[in-house]
Amino acid sequence: xRAALFVTCLVDAVVPQIAKATVRVLERVGVTVExxxxxxxxxxxxxxxxxxxxxVPLVRNHVAAFEGYEAVVVPSGSxxxxxxxxxxxxxxxxxDPALAExxxxxxxxxxxxxxxxxxxxxxxxxxAYFPHRVTWHPTCHSLRLLRVGQRPLQLLxxxxxxxxxxxxxxxxxxxxxxTFALKNPAVSSxxxxxxxxxxxxxxxSYAAAGDASCLLHIGxxxxxxxxxxxxxxxxxxxxxxxxxx
Amino acid sequence: xxxxxxxxxxxxxxxxRQREPFPQAAASALGDRQLRRNxxxxxxxxxxxxxxxxxxxxxxxxxRVAGAAIKDEVLAxxxxxxxxxxxxxxxxxxxxxxxxxxxxANQIVTDLVRATGQAEVVKVKSMATQEIGLNEALxxxxxxxxxxxxxxxxxxxxxxxxxxxxxxxxxRNRSQIRDIFLxxxxxxxxxxxxxxxxxxxxxxxxxxxxxxxxxxxxxxxNFAIAExxxxxxxxxxxxxxxxxxxxxxxxxxxxxxxxxxxxxxLEVFLQLLPRSSTAERMNPYxxxxxxxAEGQDxxxxxxxxxxxxTLADPAGRAALRCIRCSACLNxxxxxxxxxxxxxxxxxxxxxxxxxxxxxxGVADNPDLPFASTLCGACYDVCPVAIDIPAMLVHLRSRxxxxxxxxxxxxxxxxxxxAAMRALAWAMSDQSRWAWALRxxxxxxxxxxxxxxxxxxxxxxxAWTVSxxxxxxPAQTFRDWWLTQPRASQRAAASPxxxxxxxxxxxxxxxxxxxxxxxxxARRRAREEN
Numbered sequence: 001x002r003a004a005l006f007v008t009c010l011v012d013a014v015v016p017q018i019a020k021a022t023v024r025v026l027e028r029v030g031v032t033v034e035x036x037x038x039x040x041x042x043x044x045x046x047x048x049x050x051x052x053x054x055x056v057p058l059v060r061n062h063v064a065a066f067e068g069y070e071a072v073v074v075p076s077g078s079x080x081x082x083x084x085x086x087x088x089x090x091x092x093x094x095x096d097p098a099l100a101e102x103x104x105x106x107x108x109x110x111x112x113x114x115x116x117x118x119x120x121x122x123x124x125x126x127x128a129y130f131p132h133r134v135t136w137h138p139t140c141h142s143l144r145l146l147r148v149g150q151r152p153l154q155l156l157x158x159x160x161x162x163x164x165x166x167x168x169x170x171x172x173x174x175x176x177x178x179t180f181a182l183k184n185p186a187v188s189s190x191x192x193x194x195x196x197x198x199x200x201x202x203x204x205s206y207a208a209a210g211d212a213s214c215l216l217h218i219g220x221x222x223x224x225x226x227x228x229x230x231x232x233x234x235x236x237x238x239x240x241x242x243x244x245x
Numbered sequence: 246x247x248x249x250x251x252x253x254x255x256x257x258x259x260x261x262r263q264r265e266p267f268p269q270a271a272a273s274a275l276g277d278r279q280l281r282r283n284x285x286x287x288x289x290x291x292x293x294x295x296x297x298x299x300x301x302x303x304x305x306x307x308x309r310v311a312g313a314a315i316k317d318e319v320l321a322x323x324x325x326x327x328x329x330x331x332x333x334x335x336x337x338x339x340x341x342x343x344x345x346x347x348x349x350a351n352q353i354v355t356d357l358v359r360a361t362g363q364a365e366v367v368k369v370k371s372m373a374t375q376e377i378g379l380n381e382a383l384x385x386x387x388x389x390x391x392x393x394x395x396x397x398x399x400x401x402x403x404x405x406x407x408x409x410x411x412x413x414x415x416x417r418n419r420s421q422i423r424d425i426f427l428x429x430x431x432x433x434x435x436x437x438x439x440x441x442x443x444x445x446x447x448x449x450x451x452x453x454x455x456x457x458x459x460x461x462x463x464x465x466x467n468f469a470i471a472e473x474x475x476x477x478x479x480x481x482x483x484x485x486x487x488x489x490x491x492x493x494x495x496x497x498x499x500x501x502x503x504x505x506x507x508x509x510x511l512e513v514f515l516q517l518l519p520r521s522s523t524a525e526r527m528n529p530y531x532x533x534x535x536x537x538a539e540g541q542d543x544x545x546x547x548x549x550x551x552x553x554x555t556l557a558d559p560a561g562r563a564a565l566r567c568i569r570c571s572a573c574l575n576x577x578x579x580x581x582x583x584x585x586x587x588x589x590x591x592x593x594x595x596x597x598x599x600x601x602x603x604x605x606g607v608a609d610n611p612d613l614p615f616a617s618t619l620c621g622a623c624y625d626v627c628p629v630a631i632d633i634p635a636m637l638v639h640l641r642s643r644x645x646x647x648x649x650x651x652x653x654x655x656x657x658x659x660x661x662x663a664a665m666r667a668l669a670w671a672m673s674d675q676s677r678w679a680w681a682l683r684x685x686x687x688x689x690x691x692x693x694x695x696x697x698x699x700x701x702x703x704x705x706x707a708w709t710v711s712x713x714x715x716x717x718p719a720q721t722f723r724d725w726w727l728t729q730p731r732a733s734q735r736a737a738a739s740p741x742x743x744x745x746x747x748x749x750x751x752x753x754x755x756x757x758x759x760x761x762x763x764x765x766a767r768r769r770a771r772e773e774n
Contacts, residue, residue, distance in 0.1 A: 007722050009672065013682050014715065016722035035726050040678040043669075048619060050641030051665045057673035065675075085635075144621035173578045177618025182707040184616065186272035189711035190582045191618070220712025223697055 002032040003116070004069035006062075008079045008212065009041035015212050021239035022075045022113060028241075029123050031073075038065035044082035047090060049179045056094040059087050063103045071120065072110040075235050077142030077210050080112040085145060112142060113235055114151040114210060124154045129242040131161030134232070135204040137195070137218065139211045140173050152210055152234050159237060165202045169194075176217035192221045199229060206232045251554030252346065253606040259347040259378040259550075260406060261605050263589030267612035271583035280416050280584050287415050288575045294524035295572060295626065301526070302516065311513045312629040316566035319471075319504050320556060326471040326504045327547065333474025337536020339543040344498075346550045351382035353546050354463065354496055358388050361494050361542075363460045369478060369485040370394035371465025372569055373498045373548055375407060375591040376604075379463070390463065391455050393484040395448050402429035408585030408593065410571040411522055416584055419444060452484060462488035466499040467568065468514060469545075472507040475535040476545070479518060479528050489532050494542040501547050502565040514568060517628035521570035551604030560639040564599045566629040571596075573623035573633060579616055588613060595623035599636045607643045608651075614640035682721050692716035 003026060007019045023033050043058030062083070066072050074080045084107045091100035117123050136156060142148045156164050175181070175191025195218060199207045207222065207229060209215050219231035239245055254261050263270070274280060299305050319326050331341040344350035358366055366383065368374065368390050380390045380401070392401045396414040400407050403425045407413030414422070423439040426447055432454070433447050464485065468477040476497055478485045489495060505511065519528040537543040556562050574580045574594030585593035590601035590610070598617055602610035614637045623633040645662065652659045658666070671681045692698035697713040700706065708714065720728075 009678075012722045013685055014717060016718050016720065016725055019722040020725060035723075038675045040675055041672040043672075046665055046669055048638055048641070049661075049665065050614075050638075050643075050645035051662070051669070052642050054665050054669040058669060061673050061675075140618070140620035140622075144625055171622075173618045173620035173622070175578070175618060177620070180615065180618045181712075182704060184268045184271060184579075185707040185710050186268065186275050187579055187582050187616075188618075190275050191578050192711060216714070217712060220708070220714055223713040223715075224699075224711060 001030065001071070001121070002034060002069070003071040003073045004034045004036050004066055006039060006042075006066065006072050006074045006079065006083075006110070007035065008074060008076050010216070011075060011212050014216065015233070018075050018212050018233040018235055021233065021235040021245075022073065024239040024245065025113075025117075025126055025128075025235055026073065029117070029121060029126055031121070034069065036065045036069065040065075042079045042082045042087075043090065044079060044086065045178055047082065047086050052090050052093050055086075055090050056096075059090045059103060060099060063087070063091075063099060063106050066106050066110070067102055070109065071116070072106065073113060073116045074110060075113045075210070075233060076212060077112050077139050077146050077148065078213060080110055080115075081141040081145035083107050083110045112146055112148060112210065114142075114148050114155055115146065118151040118154060125158035126155065126238050128159040128238045128240055129161050130159050130237045130240050131163075132206055133163040133165060133202070133204045134206045134208050134237065135165050135167040135199055135202040136170065137167055137174060137199075137207055137209040137214065138170055139209050139214045142210050143171060148210070155234065155238060156208070160242070162237070165204055167207075168198045168201055170198075172198075174214050174218050176214045178213070181217060188217075189221075192217060196221050196225065196227070200227065204229065206230045206237075208232045208234060208237060210234045251557050252551070253554050253609075254376075254551040254604045255346050255348055256605075256609070258351065258382070259376050261376060261551075261590045261592070261601050262609050263601075263612060265589070267583075267587060267589075267616045270587035270589065271579075271616070274584045274587045275582060277584070279418060279421075281582065283416055283418055284581050284584055287412065288581045291524060291575045295521060295575065298520040298524040298526065299626075302520065308513055308517055309628055309630045312517050312568075313563075313566060313631075315505055315510045315513060316502075316629055317563070319506060320502065320562060320565055323501065323504070323556065326506065327501060329471040330469055330474055330504055331547075333471065334536050334543075334545050335474075337474050339474070339536040339545055342544060342546045344546050344548050344550070347377035347548075350377050350498060350546050350548050350550070351379055354379060354498065355382060355386045355388065357494070357496050357544055358383065358461055359386065361461050363388075363494075365389045365391065365455075365459065366461040366463050367455050367459040367488050367492065368392050368397075369462065369464035369488045370397050370413075370480065371463070371498060372410060372591060373465045373500050374463060376500075377498070377548065377550060379498065391452075393452050393455065393488055394480070395445065395482060395484075398448060398452070399425060402426065406586065407591060409574060410569050410592065410594075410596075411574075412571075416586070452487075456484075456487040456491055459488070459492045461494040461496070462492040463496045463498065464489060466497050466503055467518065468511060469499060469504045470506075470508055470511065471504050473535055475508070475533050477511065477531060477533045479515070480530045480532075481523060481525075481528055483530050486530050486532050489534065492541075494544075495534075496544045496546065498546045498548055501549055501552050502567075518568055518570055521568075521572040521626065521628040551606075554606070555600075555603040558603065561599065561603050561636055563631050564596065564603055564636060566631055567596050567600065568629060570628055572626040572628065576622040576626050577617075578620065578622070579618065583616070588616070595633045595637075596631070599631075599633055599640060602640055602644070607640060607647050611644045611648065614644055679723060682723065685717060686719075688717040689719070 011018045043055035046055035087103035088100045174195040175188040181188045215231045399414040409415040419439040426433045466476045467479045519525040580594040598613040619634045701709045
C-alpha cells in the first residue's frame with residue numbers, strides 16, 4: 001500500500017525525529033511512503049486562534065498537496081482532527097463549495113497514525129522493542145475528536161519489552177491548547193503541573209502521546225523540573241526494534 | 246458577519262461581564278490555595294458521581310439527542326411558543342410581562358413588589374435574577390431580598406458573588422461559612438461550630454422565619470411548558486417549594502429560551518438535568534404550577550437581555566439550549582483551576598465562555614472565548630449536546646474581527662493579526678515555508694549548552710515561564726528526506742516512490758528522493774565553488 005505522509009509543520013521544524021520514526025514504522029509494515037512536497041501546515045492554529053480567513057490559503061494548499069493520494073497518514077491526532085472537522089468548514093466560510101468538497105474528500109482518506117495502522121492496515125504488532133516503563137497520555141483531540149480509543153494502547157501492548165503503566169487521570173487535558181499556552185500561561189502551567197505529577201506517580205521513564213504539540217508542552221515541563229523523565233511519540237516507540245532504530 | 250442589529254445585555258447592570266482580563270483574574274485565583282482545594286475536591290467528586298449516574302441510563306445518548314432536538318425546535322419557533330405560553334399563563338390567571346433587558350426586568354419586578362406594599366421578599370435560587378442584578382436593583386428601591394437556597398444565602402450574607410451555577414458557594418469551606426453566619430446572621434446560635442449539621446440547622450431556623458413571614462416571593466424557572474403555561478422549578482432543598490407556595494404574590498423571572506413545547510418533553514429533561522447536575526437519579530423537589538394557583542397573584546417576567554441577539558447567530562445559538570446543569574463546569578480543567586469568579590459573569594466555565602460574550606456582545610467579554618484549551622470534555626458531558634469547543638472557536642473569530650474593526654495604530658492591523666497573516670503567507674506555499682524553516686535554524690543559537698532553551702523573548706516568553714523548549718534540530722524532516730543515504734537505492738528499487746509531478750509544481754525539489762539528493766549534492770557543489 002502507498003500512503004502520503006503529512007509531516008505537520010511542528011514536527012518538520014522542531015521534532016523531525018517523529019516523522020522519521022513514522023516513515024520507519026510504515027515502511028516496516030510494507031507501506032510505500034510518499035512525502036508530497038507542496039505540504040506545509042493544516043492551519044489549525046489560525047482557525048483556533050480566531051483567524052479562519054487566514055487559514056483559507058493553508059487549507060487550499062493542503063488539499064492541493066494531498067488530493068492525489070489514496071491515503072494520508074498524520075502522526076498527530078490534533079492535525080488529523082483539524083483536517084477532518086475544520087477544513088471543509090473553513091472552505092465553506094470562504095465561499096468555496098468546490099474546495100469544501102475536495103477538503104471533505106481528503107479528510108475522508110486522512111488517518112491519524114494509530115488509526116491507519118489498526119483500522120486501515122489491520123496491524124497491531126509492528127515488531128517493536130522498547131524495554132522501558134512508559135505511560136500513555138491520550139491527548140484530547142485523539143480522545144474526543146477522533147475517538148481513537150484503545151488503538152494506540154493496542155499498538156503499545158504489542159511492543160516487546162515495554163512496561164506500560166496507566167496514567168492517573170489520563171483523560172485530563174495537559175494544558176497545552178495551542179495559543180492557550182501563551183494567552184493563559186498561568187492556567188496552562190497549573191494544568192501541566194498536575195499532568196506532570198500524574199506522570200511521576202507512575203514511575204515511568206517516558207511519557208508517551210500521539211501529538212508532538214502536547215509532548216513539547218509536557219516534555220518542556222519535565223525538562224524544566226529536571227525530572228529525568230523523557231517524552232516519546234507513539235511513532236518513536238514503534239520505530240525501535242531489537243536490532244536498533 | 247455583524248450582529249449589531251440586536252441589542253445585547255446592557256452595561257452597568259447585572260453580572261455578565263469580565264471585570265479584569267481573564268488571564269490575570271485566573272492567575273490570582275490560582276494563588277488562592279483554599280479555592281483550589283475546594284474546587285479540586287468538589288469537581289473531582291461530582292465528576293465521578295455524574296459519570297456513574299449517567300452510565301445507569303442505557304439510552305443516554307438518545308436522550309441527549311432528544312434534548313437538543315426539543316430545544317432546537319423551540320429556538321426555531323420561539324416567536325410562536327412565547328405567544329402560546331403567554332396565552333396559557335394569562336388564561337390561568339397569571340400576568341405576563343415582557344422585558345427587553347436587565348433594566349426593564351428589574352423595573353418591572355421592583356414596581357410589582359412596591360405595589361404589594363412589602364419591603365421584604367424571599368427568593369428561590371435563580372440564575373436569571375443573578376444575571377440581571379435583581380437583588381441590587383431591589384435594594385436600591387429599599388426592598389430587601391433574601392436568598393433561601395443555602396449556598397446562595399451564604400454568598401449573599403458574605404457580600405460575595407456566586408462562583409458556580411449549581412454550587413454558588415463552592416469557593417467557601419465550612420469554617421468560612423460559620424464565620425459568615427456568626428457575623429451576618431442575627432439569629433445564628435452564639436456557640437455555632439463548623440459541623441455541617443449545625444450550620445444547616447442554623448440556616449434552616451433562620452430561613453423558616455423568613456418563609457413564614459414572606460408575602461412576596463421571586464423565582465426563576467427551569468422549564469416553561471408552552472402547551473399549558475406550566476412553570477417548573479427543580480431543586481434539592483425544599484426552599485423553593487416554600488417560596489412558591491406560601492407567599493401571596495409570586496414573581497417569576499425567566500429567560501425566553503426556557504420554554505419546552507409540551508408536558509411529554511419534560512420527561513426527557515427530568516432525566517437529563519438531575520443526573521448531569523447533582524448526579525442524582527431524581528432531584529428531591531420538582532414544583533410545577535400553571536398560572537395563579539390557589540388564589541396567588543402570579544406574574545411571569547419574560548427576559549430577553551441579549552438572547553435574541555444570540556439567536557441571530559447561527560453558529561452560536563445552540564448555547565440557548567443550555568439547561569444550567571453545570572456538568573461542563575465540573576469537567577472543565579480551566580474552571581477547576583481558575584474558579585468561577587475569574588470569568589466575571591454569573592455564567593462561568595465553558596458554557597459561560599460561550600454564553601456571556603454572546604449576551605453582552607464579544608467586545609465586553611473578549612477573553613472568555615480564549616479561556617479554554619478546546620479539550621472537548623464539556624461537549625462530551627453536555628446533556629443537550631452543545632458543541633462548546635466549536636462555538637468557542639467561532640466566537641474567537643468574532644472577537645478577532647471586532648478587535649480588528651476597532652484597531653487604530655501605526656500598522657494597519659493588530660499585531661497578532663499581522664503575525665498571523667505573515668505566518669499564513671509563509672505557510673501557504675512550500676518554497677516560502679522551506680525558506681522559513683531554514684531561517685528558523687537561527688534558533689540554534691539558543692540552548693547550545695544543555696540542548697534546551699530556558700528563556701524565549703517577546704510574547705514567546707509566556708512559553709518559558711514553566712516549559713523548556715528543545716533546541717531546534719540541525720536538520721528538518723524535509724532536509725533529512727532529501728539527503729538520507731538510503732533514498733537513492735529505494736527510489737531506484739521502487740518507482741512508486743516518485744512523487745506525482747502535480748504535487749510539486751515548482752520543479753526540481755523533491756521529484757524523488759534521488760532527485761532531492763542530487764539537488765543537495767548540487768547545492769553543496771555550488772557552495773564549494
